[in-house]
Amino acid sequence: MPKKKIDPAYQLEYLAILDEKGKLDETLEPDIPDELLLKLHRAMLLGRRFDERLLNLQRQGRIGTFAPITGQEAAQLGAVAPLRPSDWFAPSFRETAAELWRGRKMESVILAFAGFAEGAISETKLNNLPVAIPVASQIPHAVGIAWAMKYRGKDDVAMTFFGDGGTSEGDFHEGMNLAALYQVPVIFICQNNHWAISIPRSRQTHSKTIAQKALAYDMPGIQVDGNDVLAVYAAAQEAVERARSGGGPTLIECVTYRMMMHTTADDPKRYRRDEEVEVWKKRDPLPRFQAYLKAKGLLSEEQIEAVEEGIKGEIQAAVDRAETQMEAAGDPLDMFDHAYAELPSFLEEQREELREELAAIKEETHG
Amino acid sequence: MAKMTMVQALNLALRQEMEKDDRVIVLGEDVGVDGGVFRVTDGLFEQFGESRSLDTPLAESGIVGMSIGMAVYGLRPVCEIQFSGFSYFNFHQIESHAARLRWRSQGQLNVPMVLRTPYGGGVRALEHHSESREVFYAHIPGIKMVIPSGPRNARALLVAAIRDPDPVIFFEGKAIYRAFREEVPEEEETLAIGSSQVVREGKDLTMISYGAMMRPTLEAAEELKEKDGVEAEVIDLLTISPLDHKCFVESVTKTGRAMVIHEAPRSFGPGAEVVSRLMEKAFYYLEAPISRVTGFDLTIPLFSREKAYLPGVRRIITSARKMLKN
Numbered sequence: 090m091p092k093k094k095i096d097p098a099y100q101l102e103y104l105a106i107l108d109e110k111g112k113l114d115e116t117l118e119p120d121i122p123d124e125l126l127l128k129l130h131r132a133m134l135l136g137r138r139f140d141e142r143l144l145n146l147q148r149q150g151r152i153g154t155f156a157p158i159t160g161q162e163a164a165q166l167g168a169v170a171p172l173r174p175s176d177w178f179a180p181s182f183r184e185t186a187a188e189l190w191r192g193r194k195m196e197s198v199i200l201a202f203a204g205f206a207e208g209a210i211s212e213t214k215l216n217n218l219p220v221a222i223p224v225a226s227q228i229p230h231a232v233g234i235a236w237a238m239k240y241r242g243k244d245d246v247a248m249t250f251f252g253d254g255g256t257s258e259g260d261f262h263e264g265m266n267l268a269a270l271y272q273v274p275v276i277f278i279c280q281n282n283h284w285a286i287s288i289p290r291s292r293q294t295h296s297k298t299i300a301q302k303a304l305a306y307d308m309p310g311i312q313v314d315g316n317d318v319l320a321v322y323a324a325a326q327e328a329v330e331r332a333r334s335g336g337g338p339t340l341i342e343c344v345t346y347r348m349m350m351h352t353t354a355d356d357p358k359r360y361r362r363d364e365e366v367e368v369w370k371k372r373d374p375l376p377r378f379q380a381y382l383k384a385k386g387l388l389s390e391e392q393i394e395a396v397e398e399g400i401k402g403e404i405q406a407a408v409d410r411a412e413t414q415m416e417a418a419g420d421p422l423d424m425f426d427h428a429y430a431e432l433p434s435f436l437e438e439q440r441e442e443l444r445e446e447l448a449a450i451k452e453e454t455h456g
Numbered sequence: 457m458a459k460m461t462m463v464q465a466l467n468l469a470l471r472q473e474m475e476k477d478d479r480v481i482v483l484g485e486d487v488g489v490d491g492g493v494f495r496v497t498d499g500l501f502e503q504f505g506e507s508r509s510l511d512t513p514l515a516e517s518g519i520v521g522m523s524i525g526m527a528v529y530g531l532r533p534v535c536e537i538q539f540s541g542f543s544y545f546n547f548h549q550i551e552s553h554a555a556r557l558r559w560r561s562q563g564q565l566n567v568p569m570v571l572r573t574p575y576g577g578g579v580r581a582l583e584h585h586s587e588s589r590e591v592f593y594a595h596i597p598g599i600k601m602v603i604p605s606g607p608r609n610a611r612a613l614l615v616a617a618i619r620d621p622d623p624v625i626f627f628e629g630k631a632i633y634r635a636f637r638e639e640v641p642e643e644e645e646t647l648a649i650g651s652s653q654v655v656r657e658g659k660d661l662t663m664i665s666y667g668a669m670m671r672p673t674l675e676a677a678e679e680l681k682e683k684d685g686v687e688a689e690v691i692d693l694l695t696i697s698p699l700d701h702k703c704f705v706e707s708v709t710k711t712g713r714a715m716v717i718h719e720a721p722r723s724f725g726p727g728a729e730v731v732s733r734l735m736e737k738a739f740y741y742l743e744a745p746i747s748r749v750t751g752f753d754l755t756i757p758l759f760s761r762e763k764a765y766l767p768g769v770r771r772i773i774t775s776a777r778k779m780l781k782n
Contacts, residue, residue, distance in 0.1 A: 177529075209562045218528070219560045223552045229518045230553065233525020233533075240481070240507060240531070247525075259545075263518030270513060427559045428598055430566065430621040433650055433698035 099304050104324055105314035109372045111380025119323040123387055129170055129318060130382055133162040133375055134393075135400050136186030139195060140349075142404050143185075143202065147353045151412075152202040156183045160316070160348030161280055163374035165250070166190055167321025168278045168343065171329040172248060177238075179218040179231040179249040183280065183347075187250065191217050195407035200414060207418045225251050225258035228277070232264045235273035235338075246274040246332040248325075254285025256299050265340065269306040274332035276325065277303075277340040281315065282347035287360035303340035315343030316374040319381070346372070421447060457639040462632055465607035465640045466496045466572075469614040470534065472644070474504055480618060481526060483510035484519055484536030493538055494574060494633055516545035520571060524553050527569040532618055537573040540627060541584035546571075547592065554623040555598030570617045570624045575603075576668045576719055577766050578631035580759040587756050588667075588720040593625040594697040594729075600649055601696040603627045605670035607638040609694060612647035620649060629668030636671075650695050652703035658687035661713035661776060664704050664730055666693035669767060673717050676772035686780060696726055701733040708734055712743035713779055719766050722750040744782035747775045 106117045121129075140159045146152045158165065165187040169178060178191050185198060192215045201208025201220070209219050221227035231249035238245045255261055256279060268275045279299045283290045296302060303310025309328070313320040321343055328339035346369040350357050382388035425432060425440040432440070460468065474480045482497050488511035491498035501509040512519050516537055523533040537543045550571065558566045577586035594601040602617055602624055604610035610628065617624035655670070656677055665673040670692055677688040689707050693699070708714045714734055716727035727748040734746055749767045757765050 179525075206559070206562055209560055209564070214564055218565075219557070221553070223548060226521065226548065226552055229521020229549070230525035230528065232518070233522035233527075234529045235525075236522060237526045237529035237531050260517055260521060263513075263515040264521065266513060267515065267518050267522060427561075427563045429558070429600075429698075435698060435701065 101298065101300050101304070101310060101312065103312045104320045105317050106319040106323065107317045107377055107381055109316070109377055111377045111384065113381060113384070117323070119319055119326065121319070121322060125170065126382060126385075126387060129166055129322075130378060130388065131396055131400070132166050132186065132190050133318065133378065134396055135189065135403070136162040136166065137375060138397070138400050139185065139189070139404055142408065143199070144349075144353065146199070146408070147202075152199060153204055154352050154354045155202045156352045157349035158183055158185050160369065160373070161282055161345045162186050163318035163321055163378065164280050164315035164343035164345040167318040168248065168250070168276075168325045168341065170322055171326040172246070175216065175243070175245045177216045177218070177231065177234045177245070177247040179227045179234070179247060180220055181224070181227060181251050181255065182220045182222050183252065184250045188217065191215060193217065195404065196411035196414060199408060199411035200418070203411070203415060205415060205418055206423070207414065225255035225260040227251070228255070228260050228264035229267065231275050232268045232273060235268065235275035236271055239271070239273050244333045246276060246329055248276045248278060248329075250278045250280060252285060253279060253281040253283065253290050253293055253299055254288065255279070256302060257293055265302070265306045265308070265338075268338040269308045272335070272337035274335075275338045276328045276332060277338065278325070279340065279342045280345060281342050282345050284347045284351065284357075284361065286351040286355060289361070299342040300340060308338050308340060310340040310342070312342040312344060315345030316372050316377070318374060318378050345374075457641050459637040460607045460640045461634045461637055462604070462607045462610045462628065463494055463496055463634055465611035465638070466614055466628065467498055468640065469611045469618070470497060470500060471503065473615060473618045474500065474508060477532065478508075479530065479532040481508050481510060481531055481533050482536070483512055483523065483533060485512055485514055485538050487511060487536050492536060494630065496572070496628070497536065516542055517549055520546035520549040520554070523569045523571070524549060524557070524567055527567045527623075528557065528565050532568050534570045534572060534618060537571060539585050540573040540575040540589060541587050543571070543573055550593065550599065550623070550625070551596055555596045558622065559598060566621050567623045568621050570614070570626055572614075572626045572628060574630040574633070575627040576629045576631055577756055577762045578668065580762075583758060586759075586762060588718070588751065590627055590696050590720060591724060591726055594726060598622070600624045600698065601627070602649055602694065603629070603667040603696060604694065605629070605667055605692050606632065606636070608640050608645075609647055609692070611640055612645045613649065613694065615644070616646045616649050619646070624649065627667065631668040632671065647694065650698045650700055652691055652693045652695065652700040654689060654703065654707060655692045656688065656690035658689035658711065660686045660688060660711060661715065661779065662689045662691060662704060662707040662711045663715055663717060663772070663776070664691045664693065665717040666696065666726075667718075669717050669719055672767065672769045672772060676769045676776065679769065679773060680776055684777065684780070686776070688776065693726075699729060699733065701737060704730065705734065705737045708738045709741040712741055714742070715747040715749060715772075715775055715779060717749045717767055717772055719751045721753045722748050723753050725750055744779045747779050749775045
């Protein structure tokens, strides 16, 4: 009848490869092809500049509320970079940089934030779920997709994103439990950005780390410096490979920071100190990655300038396209499309009711 | 044709669809090895193995959330929520995602899943095992809400639900799971979702019901004929949403009198929608106020009092006689 430790093998790892000053731990440096490194850099910069432009558009009243991603570029892009197109991606609502990497068009993002359902339409069918706003509710979807992949004998994986706040939701725990139980190929990416609107990470859970929650489900869990794109990539790559080869799910906690407001409808000055934000500004994922690329001889100041220029043009072109599309889109009758595969007769009647009203308004305005 | 209970008929539908289509997966609590607490999934584990007859942990939201993912990926999950009284855990997955993914993705994704769950009273069960909350689901745009009334239509409707490209909530009256048998053909049979049926013709009044309440309704119609010489037309809604008003509107334009019978509470119940449609489309044919014979607006009592709560033959007849006096 002993009283003893059950499994002392449970241990958690923390991974950081590139520190905030750009200093590299060469023993841990992942083997990433130069081309991919530069692609990641461009995507991070695009994520940042697009965010800035969206904020601008929001302040001008050209789009509605949105959730900025600034500061989380490494945590998002390092995670999705090891995915291939046949893998599935199930985002929450603050993964714009990752969504762009996965093929969503910037104009689609702008249209959606401007209140157009057309924003959900991609040019080609991608294996991405649309943004999920109810916190953590997308997690079981990724588990179901991964279950189906396993059932079909594919070596694809599903990756889902959520924040530190999301780990308090039941769907997080149900999803983690189901994934581990069925050993399905899913990767849980927690963007621990320290704030769930006004609730700091310390008041979200008593746990020291988010990563340790994996231990309860007997799945690998790792905490990484989420502002270190090399560390995020290395951890994600390992998790993706494990999932592909039948090794089951992984939880990755990316420790990062929400540099901006929760959404544009929120004022963080009401609940957090500027000093804290200043500390995290020094941990910005972009400058350290640029220092790393410069040290490797892959990038120069001039080249960064050129990338910035290219991105600026790309964003402007997307804004222009989005605004052109908005002029053509938005027929209110379209709201009846996609309710069901086939419109039931009672909905046809309601559609007719709106059509008549719209026609009458048009007549009054132009008649 | 074999005579079957509703449990056996539902089992036949699942078995045949699983034989035909390897996308069809059954999942839920105790549906595998145990064959379901009501035995609806009996034998599927033995025939199709655990990958297609999947026992899940106690996680209703996870079961439905997973089913959504499976459906989006191209499977046809049929999940079982053991009692509809526990389906509130998964409600947000239905409301927030199953119902909306087609619209949210502007037609790129769809969620061809079925959520099967027993509903209703009359089996002397514990609290949370007897309620009738079909309106919760019927109120959600993008969802189809189906309630069969007997073995034959249960089988045909479940087949249709599994093949439907949109999410279907399928309520099974536990009071009629084994209450009677019907001939159910071995060969394929489906019924269109969104269509109601006239199951008894009559000229004097129209009785509109569905699910487990169809039996007392039909019994009341017979008694009215015998004792009062009244010919009641009886309509089985079969689908709560999308509601087929053409069927009952046509009947009421003929009879001029209508009553709705359901065990769900009266206020904001399915009857309220039926009455509204009649007011909109058959008002000038009405010869008497429409009546609703329903559960009271209360939590369904524990089983010592549930018989008094549930609409029965007597209450239906009383209401019909009152209406016929007008």
